[in-house]
Amino acid sequence: MKIASAAVRSACASAAILVLVNCGAGGIDNSLSTPISNNDAYAAIGYLWGGARSAILNKREPSTDSFNLPLSYQLPCTRGGSGSFQGTLSGTKTAGRGTATLAMTATLSECQFDEITVVRTVSASGVTANGTIGIVNDTWDVISVRLVAPTVTINGVSCPGGINVMITGTSPSSQPVSTGTACGRTGAVPLP
Secondary structure: OOOOOHHHHHHHHHHHHHHOHHHOOOOEOOOOOOOOOHHHHHHHHHHHHHHHHHHHHOOOOOOOOEEEEEEEEEOOOOOOOEEEEEEEEEEEEEOOEEEEEEEEEEEEEEEEEEEOOEEEEEEEEEEEEEEEEEEEOOEEEEEEEEEEEOEEEEOOEEOOOOEEEEEEEOOOOOOOEEEEEEOOEEEEEEOO
């Protein structure tokens, strides 16, 4: 895995408030020759995770000790196309503590979305998001979710190897870290 130089990190940190996207995903390995850029791979992971996270956060933490919550979320494909997540979040808790199991699938068809100055078009089939979410004090807590998208195209270009990452964080609403492979690139990066 390559690490961004100090000058690039400093420039990105200075510009982070204005244009975070243009700084790229420095933690992703850019030593490989792949038709998908670091930024495009990073954006696709972030957008897929954003859909999964929204499906989870659209449900309030369960008030009962045993639960099976249906999840559904339409991605905001702001410039055309379509995308949706659906699945379940089920588990048990006692005295406000427990664990939920996440099982979701998704499909994106030419879903176009804006990222400040860049429009990206993503198609993906066979997308799954499976893992666990902790519950502490009746609130969603630590997450560990495997996000897999075996067939992905970004801006009409095939993503070699698809996406296979583990997303971990202190809660679904926190900034998580993605570790794994996306479009032939391997690394660990914080997601938006």
